[in-house]
Amino acid sequence: MSWLEAIILGLVEGITEFLPISSTGHLILTESLLGLAGPAVERHIIIIQGAAILAVCWEFRQKLLHTAFTLHNDAVSRRFFMNLVIASVPLAVLGLTFEDQIKAVLFNPVSVAIALVVGGVIILWAERRQHEERVQTVDELTTMDAVKLGLFQALALIPGTSRSGATIIGGLLSGLSRRTAAEFSFFLAIPALLAATAYDIYKARDQFAAADVEPLIVSCVASFISALLVTKLLLRFVSKHSFAAFAWYRIVFGAVILITAYTGLVSW
Numbered sequence: 483m484s485w486l487e488a489i490i491l492g493l494v495e496g497i498t499e500f501l502p503i504s505s506t507g508h509l510i511l512t513e514s515l516l517g518l519a520g521p522a523v524e525r526h527i528i529i530i531q532g533a534a535i536l537a538v539c540w541e542f543r544q545k546l547l548h549t550a551f552t553l554h555n556d557a558v559s560r561r562f563f564m565n566l567v568i569a570s571v572p573l574a575v576l577g578l579t580f581e582d583q584i585k586a587v588l589f590n591p592v593s594v595a596i597a598l599v600v601g602g603v604i605i606l607w608a609e610r611r612q613h614e615e616r617v618q619t620v621d622e623l624t625t626m627d628a629v630k631l632g633l634f635q636a637l638a639l640i641p642g643t644s645r646s647g648a649t650i651i652g653g654l655l656s657g658l659s660r661r662t663a664a665e666f667s668f669f670l671a672i673p674a675l676l677a678a679t680a681y682d683i684y685k686a687r688d689q690f691a692a693a694d695v696e697p698l699i700v701s702c703v704a705s706f707i708s709a710l711l712v713t714k715l716l717l718r719f720v721s722k723h724s725f726a727a728f729a730w731y732r733i734v735f736g737a738v739i740l741i742t743a744y745t746g747l748v749s750w
Contacts, residue, residue: 483526487516488697492530492704497712499534499675499705500668502605502647502728503735507594510641511739514591514750525682526698532679533702537709538668545669558621565623569632569666570673573645576636577678588641591750592743597642598736605729608651616657620666623658630656635670642736645671650725660720668713 494512498505509527513519539546552559587593617623623631634652638645646667653663742748 492701496708602732
């Protein structure tokens, strides 16, 4: 992998991980266009997801540190922590159970394109329906809210769906404000992606080669910086705008992929 390819992968991961447009889907498409494939590339992508999550940890460091240091004596911190645990369970269980089958069947550009279009339509529907903003901060979430959001997040096992997109739309349908839904999707990404990164590094601990190190570092830096910028911008954006723009992007992008694949213009 060249440095340019490593930078491209890092930027794609960092920019798309927290937007409701599917980072996994965009990475699958990027791999296909760059002609990258194989176990080494899969490990590379999992690890740069961890770099993107570190950007979220940095952005929300005050909330995370406050929760950690007050967990033993503060009911609000305990409820927030338990909601993260509860909401993480469906993705963890279903992911460990069906990971190989999902990768074998759905990790291809056409499946990603279909999921992008379907997800875009669902986002438009969710935005246009009237919904009451019952929850204004992540500390107000109930246990049932956490269960619902965890089930929505599990839909992201389908590549092209978007983990953040599924969680955010689930939040809107459950009565969360746009900003709260986006923030909780960020927090919920921390255990999910850090666990996936650690698990993949453990599985591949004897397979790393010296040639993998430099491109991996370059990708991680690009992923961290771009994810940090996108996190800040997204929270500002959703405070004043809906998610409709992301929905239309998904629909148009997915349609382009399907048309080019069907006509043979691009060999996905």
